[in-house]
Amino acid sequence: MNNLRWLLFPFALLYGLVVTVRNWLYNAGVFKSRSFDLPVISVGNLDVGGAGKTPMTEYLIRQFKDDYHLSTLSRGYGRRTKGFLLADVKPSATLVGDEPAQIKHKFPDITVAVCEDRVAGIERLQADHQLIIMDDAYQHRAVKPGLSLLLFDYSKLQGISLMLPAGNRREPFIGRKRADVIIITKCPANLSDAEQQRMISKASPFPHQQVFFSTIIYLPFTNLQGQPASVQIDNDTTVFLLTGIAGTGPLTRHLQAFTSHINHHKYPDHHPFTLKNIAKLADDFNACTEQKKLIITTEKDAQRLGEQGLLQQVSKLPFYVLPIGIDFLGDGRQQFNKLAENYVREHRTHHRIY
Template identity: 60%
Template sequence: MQYLRWFLLPFSLIYGLVVVIRNWLYDAGFFKSHAFDIPVICIGNLEIGGAGKSPMTEHIVGLLKDEHKVATLSRGYGRETKGFLLAATTSTATQIGDEPSQFKHKFRDVTVAVCEDRVVGIEQLKANHDVIVMDDAFQHRAVKPGLSVLLFDYKNLQKPQIILPAGNLRESFSGRWRADIIVVTKCPAGINENDMTSCYNKLTPLSSQPLFFSSIAYKPLQTLDGASADISVDADTTVFLLTGIANPVPLVNYIGQSNARVIHHKYPDHHQFTTKNIVKLADEFKACASQKKIIITTEKDAQRLGIHELAGLPVYVQPIGVGFLNDAKPVFDKLIQNYVREH
């Protein structure tokens, strides 16, 4: 299948040309990029799929929320509604999207909004907020953010950087030079200085673009309502893992380190779990003869999980965060805080 994608290269050239022209029209001023008089932070990536945008959004929101009135603004991918909406604590993933639902579930006192048109969304939010954090908006050129944080998945960075449909890039690799900060995410535990230098040489950041490296910080398991879970996973445990995310491999590997038996129910990114999907999981779980068995899902997937078929079963959520390497967290945090205070 991978080799078949090479036959799509002519289409990538056409798509890439269209994107280059579009970006040039924005850069030249033919298409308008709207700047705002409040701090607007954009978090994004060049690739389709997950590079850790949600954990980074949560990290920045958590960093700023105690001193500033923060709002997050997302497209609300996969929702069944349209236009500008403010999330409530009772909002569902079908109403606002799974990632905004996750944000609201975690930060109940923070404004979470969705809108396909980010300019419209910011106009609705700017009067009552000190800073707006846009999730997955690097290609939304109609907004000119004050600070752009661009993420690259470490593993995918090692591959050829090819535009859709032959590759996975939404735009040319040269688009990275629009960013203010670059972060290589999901770095493996064994990453060394040579590996980081190789990433630096591939990214060739500008002198004005600080480069950070981070890993996935796995946190203790929680219940579906966010409470701490007094549960351990070991070699005697059978884990039924339910995922509908872009790249579940790191999570599978993390759980596998415990030597647990993992039965993975894997679905595409943003998959809307059906009753059939959940009943299948529940039936397999009940039929499993293991004495110690649990169900684990991700924070994002938990927002789309129909729990009535899993009632009475031990379902846990695996939270994740951002772990900065080289003790760089204070430096990164200060860059974010200084930008907001200065603007």
Template identity: 45%
Template sequence: MLKYLRLLLLPFNVIYASVVFVRNKFFDWGVLRSTSFDMPIICVGNLAVGGSGKTPTTEYLVRLLSGYKVAILSRGYGRKTKGFVLANDTSTAETIGDEPLQYYRKFKNVTVAVCEDRVAGIRKLKEDHEVILLDDAYQHRKVKAGFNILLFEFSKITSFQILMPAGNLRETFAGVKRAQVVLITKSPSEITDVAKTEISNKLQLKTQQDLAYARIGYQRLKHLYSGEEIDFSLNQEVFLLTGIANPEPLKQYLVSKKVKVYSFEYPDHHRFTEKEIEALVGSFQNHPAKEKIIVTTEKDGQRLLNDKLRDLLLNLPVYYLPIANEINAADKSRFDQKILDYVASAKRFDKIH
């Protein structure tokens, strides 16, 4: 059904493509103004909508840049607030969004803020920080980031893709030229030379642009409320709750763990209702298996922390599965060094001590 609906939207692609093309050209020509800042600004983004691994990539950068005073600035997708909001201990997914809440809860030494106007947000953060990471801001060209990391999913990059609204692309592949590094995420452990050649031919990168590959590194299960860590058990019954763009890699991982999966899938950033969680809990409690748990993603878990949903799940074995980007060994040193060199060269030594 969705396939045919998208076909009906094809005529609107001409309008969308024209707007995107003109807008990007206006920024390229200086008709529309991009604001630069005298400090390291790293942008993490993609050309397609959702699911490319921006959150674990941002977390990778936080760990890589642990020696600096870092701030993460996001739009705060799905929040009910407006303007600049600084994350604090009272923040929820509704006030700052699920991904910023995840960053705040995970990295206590990092400032997390949301603002739909990235220029205004950077101005509020720049005096007290050495590096600002822009989460999902590749198309936000009002800011001229000094370093752009562009993400593509391995399984999708070489497939035919078209612009929104009929397709998933926010802009054409011409946008690749703005990236300093292209990172192919969710890659297999072993990548054939044929696949690498096909991807290189698709991207047509310039000499100064780098290409790196990363795979998903799944961590130990962590209890959503207590923080207890466990491993999967053989033949365990798993009730999987997701509200992410692409749950397939996670489902494939669970299959590899030899568990039986009952999947409750919702759209990306879905705000779970009490009725939906009650349905999940009912299915879980009525299942006769002794070895059973509820599993969700770390991002989805942030939306299960409000009091009403927490009360429904509090006494149940509810775990989230953390993930991390693992840069391929052949690329890691070069990838890390290019980022560290940029930050060192752009750092304002006279501002932060």
């Protein structure tokens, strides 16, 4: 533990105590958790950022969007607005947050809503929707979801995780008990059975919980508008990587398989890019004398790059977006899909859309 963590450790103990008392009050019924008649799936984690919640939410959208009138609901982290808001056909990260904007950009036919108060959000949505998927809502105890998915990052599950602010954990490890399903994300695609068993031991599931393993899959490149783009990368290519996300390790390792020449402009999660940030990137890019060079960013970052104040500078640079998805290891896809479908089918209260 470094010196800063030692200094923050007493505050982490206090934070952990407050969260523990809060959870006890919910569990005891002193604070009320609201259930709803329609299916509500929650996607969340115990740590701050980086577990792959949005890709998991998008996986669920793909599974259900053709058969159910669904909506996603999140807080809209980083937005400059308050209250309940629906993402429009040209979503703005400033208005709804980068992750909701990304979802609406990719799935324009579904409803994407943001609201700090998830109970109020569901109340606004339930009359016209058959399924609600809540992104990053594990700690939002005011709603009791029908199916709760808890995600653990494979690499972070193997180490010691301290409570905020000394570490990244939002609540004590015992909080995992509320989940119906545990998903260990960002696993190597060739994870062995022995390693899976070791990770199950690390996750310490309760008897009622099923455990799945997922891995990141990298999809074809697009431009900033989401249109397909042809990109060729080899070891003669210099990549300028711009990120404002948590957990960039898998992305950098993926790119290192193609080229060792990576210039990473790395910012904190949800970082609001400024003209100064883009100017620095442009200066570095223009100073590079290599013939083969390009700029790569993530889908989430692309939403913030599309803000009006940045467009003039961003449009001058050769940006490419590398989308990601997830897949389950082994026969996990079939098992998980069946589990989720059974839950939604058994708990629907509205007529199904054909």
